Amino acid sequence: MNTIYLDNAATTPVLPEVIEVINRSMFENFGNPSSTHQFGRSAKASIEKARKNIASYFNVTSSEIVFTSGGTEADNLILQNAVINLGVDTIVTSKIEHHAVLHTVDFLREAYNIEVVYLNIDAKGNISTKELSNILSEVRGKALVSLMWVNNEIGNLLPIQEVANICKQNNALFHSDTVQAIGHFNLDLQEVSLDFMTASAHKFHGPKGVGFAYVKKGCVVKPLFHGGDQERGVRSSTENVHSILGMEKAMELSYSNMNEDRELIEGIKVHFIERLKGEFTEVKFNGESENLNTSSYTILNVRLPWVNEMMLFSLDMKGIAASGGSACQSGSNKGSHVLNEFLLAEEKEKTSVRFSFSKLNTIKEIETTINVLKEFYV
Known part of the structure; x- marks a missing residue:
C-alpha cells in the first residue's frame, strides 16, 4: 500500500542530510562535552558552533540559546522560572495554547497561587489585542504573556509584532511557543521584542528529543x-x-530554502482547499486555516460535512496519516480542546481533521486523499 503523510504538524520526516550529519557525529563526537580532554573539547566546540549558527537565524547572541529536549521542556523552563525566579504573579494566556503551556500554567497556579487570566477567543479562534492591552494596563504586579505564534491545530497566526509591542508598553514579559513557526517563518528578535521563545527540531525535519529555548539577555x-x-x-x-x-543542519536547510519551500507548500494547501470545495460544497475550515494571510501555510483544519467517528482510523487504513487535533492528544477521546473552545455545538458534531503539509508532499497525494474522502462522503 502506498502511504501519504499529512500530519507534519505532529512531526516531520527527518531529511537524509540531517541523518548523515547525526551519523557522522556519532563517530566523530562521542566525547562528553563536559570532559576536558580533546574528545570532550571537540564535542563542546561542535555544540557551541551549532549554538552560534542557530542564534544567527534570529539575530541574537549564542548565550541566549539554551538547548533542551524539545518544546515542552523549554516551555516549562521558561514559565516556571518566570514565576519562581523572575517574580511573575500574573500570567495572561488563552485556552487554545498547547498543553505544554496550559498544564504548566495550571501547575503554577496551584503551587504558587498566581493569577491566571485567559483571553477571550472569537469565532475564528483569535484573541483580541485590545483586550490584551486593557488587561495588562490593569495588572499591578509583574505579568507574563504566553501566546503561541502559530496555533498547532488550526494554524492561526498571532499578530506577534503587535503583541510584543503591547507587552513592552506595559512592562510585561512575553513568552511565545514558536514550535510550529520555527523553520517556516523568519523572525528577527531585534525587531520583534520577545523575552522568551521555544523550538523543537522535529517540526522542521530534524530529530526528535531536541529543541531550544531563547532567553533574552538579562x-x-x-x-x-x-x-x-x-x-x-x-x-x-x-x-x-x-x-x-x-537540528543545526535541519535549520540550515529550512532557512536556506524557505521561500522555495513555502511556495511549494502553499500551492499544495491552495490546491487542497479548492478541491475540497469543489467536491464537498458544505465543507468548512476551522479557525483561520483557509486564509493564507492569517494562518500558517503548513496547516489546514477541515470540518467535513458529515459525521464519522472513525474517520482518522479509516484514513489510516487507506494509508493516509492525518490528525483530529494535537498529536499529543491523539490517544484521547476528549476531542480537541482548541476546537471545543470556539466552535458552536452543531459545528462540534461534524468531523474535523487536521491535515498538515511539508515540502515532501505532492499534488498527486492530495488528489489521492480527495478520492479517498469521496468514498466516505454520505
Whole structure:
C-alpha cells in the first residue's frame, strides 16, 4: 500500500542530510562535552558552533540559546522560572495554547497561587489585542504573556509584532511557543521584542528529543533539575550532541530554502482547499486555516460535512496519516480542546481533521486523499 503523510504538524520526516550529519557525529563526537580532554573539547566546540549558527537565524547572541529536549521542556523552563525566579504573579494566556503551556500554567497556579487570566477567543479562534492591552494596563504586579505564534491545530497566526509591542508598553514579559513557526517563518528578535521563545527540531525535519529555548539577555533562568552545570548552568544534563548538530543542519536547510519551500507548500494547501470545495460544497475550515494571510501555510483544519467517528482510523487504513487535533492528544477521546473552545455545538458534531503539509508532499497525494474522502462522503 502506498502511504501519504499529512500530519507534519505532529512531526516531520527527518531529511537524509540531517541523518548523515547525526551519523557522522556519532563517530566523530562521542566525547562528553563536559570532559576536558580533546574528545570532550571537540564535542563542546561542535555544540557551541551549532549554538552560534542557530542564534544567527534570529539575530541574537549564542548565550541566549539554551538547548533542551524539545518544546515542552523549554516551555516549562521558561514559565516556571518566570514565576519562581523572575517574580511573575500574573500570567495572561488563552485556552487554545498547547498543553505544554496550559498544564504548566495550571501547575503554577496551584503551587504558587498566581493569577491566571485567559483571553477571550472569537469565532475564528483569535484573541483580541485590545483586550490584551486593557488587561495588562490593569495588572499591578509583574505579568507574563504566553501566546503561541502559530496555533498547532488550526494554524492561526498571532499578530506577534503587535503583541510584543503591547507587552513592552506595559512592562510585561512575553513568552511565545514558536514550535510550529520555527523553520517556516523568519523572525528577527531585534525587531520583534520577545523575552522568551521555544523550538523543537522535529517540526522542521530534524530529530526528535531536541529543541531550544531563547532567553533574552538579562532574564535570569535557573535549572529545573539539578546534577550538573551544563548549558551555562541553566539546564543540567549531558548535551544531546548528535541531535543538536542534526537540528543545526535541519535549520540550515529550512532557512536556506524557505521561500522555495513555502511556495511549494502553499500551492499544495491552495490546491487542497479548492478541491475540497469543489467536491464537498458544505465543507468548512476551522479557525483561520483557509486564509493564507492569517494562518500558517503548513496547516489546514477541515470540518467535513458529515459525521464519522472513525474517520482518522479509516484514513489510516487507506494509508493516509492525518490528525483530529494535537498529536499529543491523539490517544484521547476528549476531542480537541482548541476546537471545543470556539466552535458552536452543531459545528462540534461534524468531523474535523487536521491535515498538515511539508515540502515532501505532492499534488498527486492530495488528489489521492480527495478520492479517498469521496468514498466516505454520505
